[in-house]
Ligand SMILES: *[C@@H]1O[C@H](CO)[C@@H](O)[C@H](O)[C@H]1NC(C)=O
Ligand SMILES: *[C@@H]1O[C@H](CO)[C@@H](O)[C@H](O)[C@H]1NC(C)=O
Ligand SMILES: *[C@@H]1O[C@H](CO)[C@@H](O)[C@H](O)[C@H]1NC(C)=O
């Protein structure tokens with residue numbers, strides 16, 4: 001194994017590159033062969049919920065959530081399956097929950113009264129200079145319905161998305177439930193959509209496995225404006241599901257991982273009109289969250 005990695009190390013280095021890489025690094029075949037992880041959101045087994053309220057965890061403690069709740073009230077550590085890329089680093093799954101209190105009020109005077117939101121975003125200081133939205137980056141995550149807090153699939157949910165830095169649109173979105181304006185025929189599927197400023201095209205659809213993790217890698221080429229889907233379930237290695245698909249990825253922004261529950265029958269202002277029931281107690285389980293640099297490497301599949 002070490003020999004194979006060492007030969008790979010030599011084969012991927014041109015002499016110009018080798019000159020810029022220290023002897024120690026080149027000797028270290030593991031480091032040279034593996035893609036660099038630019039954001040690691042895998043939650044270590046010894047993490048506590050209070051880590052999500054401060055800067056000891058990988059996520060922004062302030063956004064996006066109800067204005068009167070803290071992330072320590074929203075995060076649970078579910079028992080059970082460890083996600084594909086969590087076990088190797090001693091990480092555990094997290095559950096992100098929403099309730100009637102999950103009303104985001106950006107700026108303190110513009111409450112999104114019809115939406116319920118709890119979404120984790122990488123901490124800004126860990127992803128400076130748009131490191132996660134330039135070059136070729138692959139977002140990895142695993143997602144599984146909560147056994148204790150099921151969704152109401154009469155509603156539309158966003159569960160992973162990349163929102164432009166100017167908030168003018170989403171560059172991609174993974175959704176489930178009854179999509180607004182649809183007949184609900186995909187309410188039990190995971191559906192990946194493209195840029196909302198280019199017609200919100202459907203890019204990939206797969207059944208939402210309930211009993212195991214649904215593993216994804218989205219290879220995002222910010223130079224070519226393409227997105228490529230790799231996916232598997234449970235402990236199976238990721239499998240390429242699509243070619244690189246055209247999708248405008250300009251505008252940078254933040255990755256969101258969590259629940260964003262939309263109202264039914266929204267009017268023109270879907271943030272503040274439409275129907276949202278009360279008594280909400282819903283969650284979604286996530287693991288294996290990280291972003292790797294694949295400019296000079298292939299997507300990590302297992
Ligand atoms: C070799 O790479 C591994 C994995 O990235 C790292 O943990 C280790 O510290 C590196 N060792 C040296 C000598 O650079
Ligand atoms: C948690 O575990 C990590 C290793 O996974 C270790 O580096 C860290 O110090 C531990 N933190 C605490 C508070 O024990
Ligand atoms: C948060 O609490 C304040 C003070 O009680 C209240 O005025 C506000 O409406 C609450 N916001 C939400 C979104 O519930």
Ligand SMILES: *[C@@H]1O[C@H](CO)[C@@H](O)[C@H](O)[C@H]1NC(C)=O
Pocket residue numbers: 129130165166251252253
């Ligand atoms: C990061 O992206 C924002 C939004 O597109 C842009 O205004 C800013 O100049 C970028 N910063 C760097 C260092 O690339």
Ligand SMILES: *[C@@H]1O[C@H](CO)[C@@H](O)[C@H](O)[C@H]1NC(C)=O
Pocket residue numbers: 152153154155264275276277
């Ligand atoms: C699910 O949502 C629909 C539409 O808002 C609502 O009529 C129904 O009561 C909800 N079901 C539950 C169990 O909350």
Ligand SMILES: *[C@@H]1O[C@H](CO)[C@@H](O)[C@H](O)[C@H]1NC(C)=O
Pocket residue numbers: 194195198199201225246247248
């Ligand atoms: C924009 O949408 C059209 C279909 O309406 C599609 O053919 C094209 O590839 C999309 N372009 C990008 C950059 O997403």
Ligand SMILES: *[C@@H]1O[C@H](CO)[C@@H](O)[C@H](O)[C@H]1NC(C)=O
Pocket residue numbers: 135293295296
């Ligand atoms: C990828 O390799 C090219 C040269 O082959 C180099 O210029 C570039 O810095 C590398 N990019 C990353 C992100 O490692």
